[in-house]
Amino acid sequence: MKRLVYCPVCGHELGEREEGGRIRQACSNCGYVHYVNPVPAVGILIEMDGGIVLIRRNNPPHQGRWALPSGYIESDESAEDAAVREAFEETGLRVELLELAGVNSFPEGPPISGLMVFYRAKPIDGELRGGDDASEAKVFQPEELPLLPFRTHREAISQWLERSQSPHKVPAAPEDEQPDFFIRPVESSDANELMALLALISANRELERESWREVFQRLRETDSLEVFVAVAKQQPPLIIGFVALSIVRALTEGRGLINDMAVLPTYQRRGVGAALLEAAMRRAERLNLHLLMINEQRANDRARAFYSALGFDEEAYMQLKLKS
Numbered sequence: 001m002k003r004l005v006y007c008p009v010c011g012h013e014l015g016e017r018e019e020g021g022r023i024r025q026a027c028s029n030c031g032y033v034h035y036v037n038p039v040p041a042v043g044i045l046i047e048m049d050g051g052i053v054l055i056r057r058n059n060p061p062h063q064g065r066w067a068l069p070s071g072y073i074e075s076d077e078s079a080e081d082a083a084v085r086e087a088f089e090e091t092g093l094r095v096e097l098l099e100l101a102g103v104n105s106f107p108e109g110p111p112i113s114g115l116m117v118f119y120r121a122k123p124i125d126g127e128l129r130g131g132d133d134a135s136e137a138k139v140f141q142p143e144e145l146p147l148l149p150f151r152t153h154r155e156a157i158s159q160w161l162e163r164s165q166s167p168h169k170v171p172a173a174p175e176d177e178q179p180d181f182f183i184r185p186v187e188s189s190d191a192n193e194l195m196a197l198l199a200l201i202s203a204n205r206e207l208e209r210e211s212w213r214e215v216f217q218r219l220r221e222t223d224s225l226e227v228f229v230a231v232a233k234q235q236p237p238l239i240i241g242f243v244a245l246s247i248v249r250a251l252t253e254g255r256g257l258i259n260d261m262a263v264l265p266t267y268q269r270r271g272v273g274a275a276l277l278e279a280a281m282r283r284a285e286r287l288n289l290h291l292l293m294i295n296e297q298r299a300n301d302r303a304r305a306f307y308s309a310l311g312f313d314e315e316a317y318m319q320l321k322l323k324s
Contacts, residue, residue, distance in 0.1 A: 007027035009027065010029050010030040010032070015027070015028055039112060039114045040072070040073045041071060041117070042082045042116070043083075043118045044087045044121050045119065045120050046069065046093060046095055046121045048139050051141040052142075053091055053093070053128070053137060054067060056137075057133065058133050059133055069087050071089075079117045080097055083119045091131070091137040093126040094123065094124055094125040096122055097119045097120070097121050101159065103115070103116070103118070104116045104265065107205065108196070116156075142161060143235050147236055151264070155238075159266060162234070179271055179275070181232050181270075182230070182231055183229070183231075183275055183276060183279045184229060185228055186229050190229055193239040194227070194242055195216060224247045224248070225247070227243070227244045230263070240263060242276065244259065245280045246259060247289070253290040253291070254288065255290060255291045255292070255293060256280070257295065258277075261276060294307050
């Protein structure tokens with residue numbers, strides 16, 4: 001989000017001060033504090049003819065890609081009213097909301113931080129057609145669903161598939177059976193989904209465009225980097241987490257460093273993180289690495305406790321910061 005230059009209350013030039021544990025823009029003249037809050041939006045899972053309605057986006061971001069009907073909530077309407085309105089504007093269908101399907105957030109954008117409220121719905125009138133921000137609207141059967149460009153939409157579809165009664169449902173696995181995901185090495189076709197997961201890591205949100213281009217290049221070309229992804233067992237497949245293992249070989253020993261790891265919010269506390277770390281540890285052992293380290297400075301308190309429970313010790317290493 002763009003920074004303000006002048007105070008919206010008195011017009012004085014804004015400075016900065018600590019407020020609520022963060023450095024925020026603030027006015028020294030009138031005391032105004034500029035809080036940057038997420039923008040609320042809605043997404044609609046319209047169930048029709050045994051499938052789900054998607055729209056082809058007519059505008060950036062992701063112009064030309066298929067996505068769920070969605071949009072921002074106006075200041076004078078409820079989330080439910082916004083869902084009904086957006087459904088009609090983008091699909092030509094008047095819908096009845098069936099239930100709240102889930103709430104997700106996208107602090108990574110695009111283009112700004114937001115909160116997404118998803119609803120299940122069914123059509124009660126109208127004719128299916130693309131409109132407003134959609135150039136086309138179409139019903140996709142579960143086995144036909146394309147990979148959606150927005151992370152929150154992918155998670156909503158994944159949850160819908162899990163709950164649906166279609167033969168493509170992925171049932172919840174009992175504790176004594178295999179989980180409903182599997183771990184595999186990264187493939188070149190995973191790059192875009194991996195970049196979206198990287199953006200979930202709070203330490204990465206300040207990266208400039210050029211830095212993201214460098215990340216994308218390293219992901220595709222660096223031999224000393226091993227990446228494993230967790231994939232939900234569904235159609236279409238959904239990458240729900242990843243871990244990146246960097247390998248450093250010295251003259252007398254080798255070390256592994258885990259600097260980036262993320263799991264989709266709706267799949268946390270389901271064993272995904274533990275399975276990813278286990279894959280990284282097995283790989284480190286096969287490579288005869290002497291030490292596996294985790295950059296705990298990029299983790300929150302919950303993640304640190306998780307790493308500690310898996311046997312990682314907090315040790316001090318001398319370091320010199322070369323670049324901010």
